[in-house]
Amino acid sequence: MRQAETTRTVNLLKEVDVAVIGAGPAGLAAALACAEAGVSTLLIDANDAPGGQLVKQTHKFFGSERQHAGTRGIQIPSLFTEKLANYPNVEIMWNTNASGFYDSGELVLEDEKRFMKILPKRMIVAAGASERFLIFRNNDLPGVYGAGAVQTLMNVYGVVPGDRVMMIGSGNIGLIVSYQLIQAGVDVAAVVEAAPCIGGYLVHAAKLRRAGVPILTSHTVLAAHGQESVTGATIAEVDKEWQPMPGTEREVECDVICLAVGLMPLVDVLWHAGCEMKYVPELGGHVPVRDENMRTSNPKVYAAGDSGGVEEASSAMVTGEIAGISAAKSLGHQAPGADARLAQLKADLAAIRSGPTGEKISAGVRCATVCGGVWE
Amino acid sequence: MNRKSADIVVIGGGVVGCATAFELARLGCKNVVLVERNTIASGSTGRCGAGVRQQFGTELNCVLAREAVRIFEHMDEYLDYEPGVEFRQSGYLMLAYSDQQWEQFQRNVELERSLDIDVKMLTPEGAREIVPFLDLEGMVGATFCQTDGHANPFHTAFAYAQAAKRLGAEILTHTSVMDIEVENNKIQAVVTDKGRIATSAVVNCAGAYSAKIAKMAGIDLPVWGERHQILITEPVEAMMGPMVISFHHDFYCQQTPHGSFIMGIGMPGEPKSFNIRSSVDFLEGMANTVMKILPPLGNLRVVRQWAGLYDMSPDAQPILGECPPIEGFYNANGFSGHGFMVSPIVGQAMAELIILGKSSVDISKLDAGRFERGELVFEPAVVG
Numbered sequence: 180m181r182q183a184e185t186t187r188t189v190n191l192l193k194e195v196d197v198a199v200i201g202a203g204p205a206g207l208a209a210a211l212a213c214a215e216a217g218v219s220t221l222l223i224d225a226n227d228a229p230g231g232q233l234v235k236q237t238h239k240f241f242g243s244e245r246q247h248a249g250t251r252g253i254q255i256p257s258l259f260t261e262k263l264a265n266y267p268n269v270e271i272m273w274n275t276n277a278s279g280f281y282d283s284g285e286l287v288l289e290d291e292k293r294f295m296k297i298l299p300k301r302m303i304v305a306a307g308a309s310e311r312f313l314i315f316r317n318n319d320l321p322g323v324y325g326a327g328a329v330q331t332l333m334n335v336y337g338v339v340p341g342d343r344v345m346m347i348g349s350g351n352i353g354l355i356v357s358y359q360l361i362q363a364g365v366d367v368a369a370v371v372e373a374a375p376c377i378g379g380y381l382v383h384a385a386k387l388r389r390a391g392v393p394i395l396t397s398h399t400v401l402a403a404h405g406q407e408s409v410t411g412a413t414i415a416e417v418d419k420e421w422q423p424m425p426g427t428e429r430e431v432e433c434d435v436i437c438l439a440v441g442l443m444p445l446v447d448v449l450w451h452a453g454c455e456m457k458y459v460p461e462l463g464g465h466v467p468v469r470d471e472n473m474r475t476s477n478p479k480v481y482a483a484g485d486s487g488g489v490e491e492a493s494s495a496m497v498t499g500e501i502a503g504i505s506a507a508k509s510l511g512h513q514a515p516g517a518d519a520r521l522a523q524l525k526a527d528l529a530a531i532r533s534g535p536t537g538e539k540i541s542a543g544v545r546c547a548t549v550c551g552g553v554w555e
Numbered sequence: 556m557n558r559k560s561a562d563i564v565v566i567g568g569g570v571v572g573c574a575t576a577f578e579l580a581r582l583g584c585k586n587v588v589l590v591e592r593n594t595i596a597s598g599s600t601g602r603c604g605a606g607v608r609q610q611f612g613t614e615l616n617c618v619l620a621r622e623a624v625r626i627f628e629h630m631d632e633y634l635d636y637e638p639g640v641e642f643r644q645s646g647y648l649m650l651a652y653s654d655q656q657w658e659q660f661q662r663n664v665e666l667e668r669s670l671d672i673d674v675k676m677l678t679p680e681g682a683r684e685i686v687p688f689l690d691l692e693g694m695v696g697a698t699f700c701q702t703d704g705h706a707n708p709f710h711t712a713f714a715y716a717q718a719a720k721r722l723g724a725e726i727l728t729h730t731s732v733m734d735i736e737v738e739n740n741k742i743q744a745v746v747t748d749k750g751r752i753a754t755s756a757v758v759n760c761a762g763a764y765s766a767k768i769a770k771m772a773g774i775d776l777p778v779w780g781e782r783h784q785i786l787i788t789e790p791v792e793a794m795m796g797p798m799v800i801s802f803h804h805d806f807y808c809q810q811t812p813h814g815s816f817i818m819g820i821g822m823p824g825e826p827k828s829f830n831i832r833s834s835v836d837f838l839e840g841m842a843n844t845v846m847k848i849l850p851p852l853g854n855l856r857v858v859r860q861w862a863g864l865y866d867m868s869p870d871a872q873p874i875l876g877e878c879p880p881i882e883g884f885y886n887a888n889g890f891s892g893h894g895f896m897v898s899p900i901v902g903q904a905m906a907e908l909i910i911l912g913k914s915s916v917d918i919s920k921l922d923a924g925r926f927e928r929g930e931l932v933f934e935p936a937v938v939g
Contacts, residue, residue: 278857279833279835279838279860281832281833281834281835282832282834283834283835283836285835287835287838294839294842296835451833453832
């Protein structure tokens, strides 16, 4: 337990134009847009460095140059922070949790030492997402990891999670992390996928197949084995109703079971703020109903990045910038050319979400967008 | 909805409604329907502080609480509930901060002892033997009852609901009562958004919303909602046994079996409302008070705060019994913040009253008519 002496209550009721919660791709883009518009901006993050999930994304981005295509994810945060450093109207608080937003308009922040109250005129929630878990026997044994945790362990800290990994889930995260494990010298026993086909891009799956990794579609994990930590797992084939088929069980030897079974938007602060929420499976769970400018039903509150629906970093940077420009504009501030930029961003977003892989996201976004695209 | 009629309709799926439905079924009533607009324990029950105490200032509350504890002690077997309701008798430590309050406590203890409730009177130092890190500043004395304690409100409500179902009661969740049909002062039917249920008896267990239900039957019931807030900390090793209560600070705090500290404090000037939003004033007020009285708790992180409604009555006592002139309309509401702890005995008493015409614990003084008669019974011991 921490020492009592270090826990002090300090109440600052500080006013700020825009508070941005989360300094991942969406929050960084939002804060920079606010900075450029000239509004006082407070950027808050629970970690001690910027980037959110970018800190472990060692792969090069696809898409448009405006969203840093060709740049590795890990290089992107510093591009933003270098620019943000030029703006005296931006303050950044690291190691700080945004723990509550109240009807009184107060945003409560806390770190190891302080409890602070902020009175923001606008709030942009760019809190990201959390990993989904899977229910199976012994799923609390050491050695059962989320894919995000494995990626952080390897790509940020340079530590491998074990010797032989069984990956559950063949979305892009499952496929990319599997390949990164192989690059790190870790054996990947198999990629197990409950659906009849893979979820991620073929290009990532093809790399794994070339490396000899079996991709077992229509399979699921039934149990982890081991006393102190994982020593193996039982998997089985599933039928069309996703039910395990008796007689198809088999044992897989592994010391890590890595779960890459999707993400859920982190929306707690949006619930606190009384935003109208909607359950949209295509976007990963409950998301705020929003207009085209990422404003929620609460006129003071905007959502950006995965907090508005799970996508990926490129679209997070776009929705973040849209939210930033729009929040500043609602306070009567905008940078030269902001309207043209806003139109460009909306076009970029449509392009990112186009094509067969974007269909699901687009359907989800349509479902989560307020009728007519603008609030009454 | 398939059902067209019922012998009795219980309105409200909180712990009082569930206990009442179970006890009615246990006394042989085979056609009981419980109607809940949301899910079981989704209202005040699931939001309560989870304490069970017998230290009260009126004979009736003491007796009700004592009988409830006797049921809690064997509840898992009584309701055949395998997960268990987590009843734990780790006591209630009640702190007095003025001579006047201490005198009241002494009167309470005299009353409690006369009713076979074992309560100790302690000096501030004696209180510290029970909670070693208790701050004693300004404290005059304390009372302690070991057989008071804690139970899990969700499990308790689920246990009653499941047991009621096994005895043939039907539980309709996600079903809202829209109207109550009355003819010649007799209940005819309960109209829900899923259909009409013909019945001659209704038990109003709708908590803070009881006045709205009563109004449907043409009754003015003096029950209103009042927001009360709670916070819970991260779990830590067991370090505090009893619930600690101070009427002076209007606060209570207990460590749950899971290790979290759960606590509430009354906020002055709370209006009549159905508001269950959380406030930052509560978070700060609660933290400042608990850090003063139980200093080590300042090291803990708050993981969650929430609000719920007390179903307040004019004398902070429950309203139990039939409600003339409407024949077949029964109230079990107005618990004013201590409904969960008495729910087992209230369910029994209500069922006995409805089926047998008389309850083994005399609850006649708690009828709704007392307000017109001017026979209010003020409970001096209400907190949080």
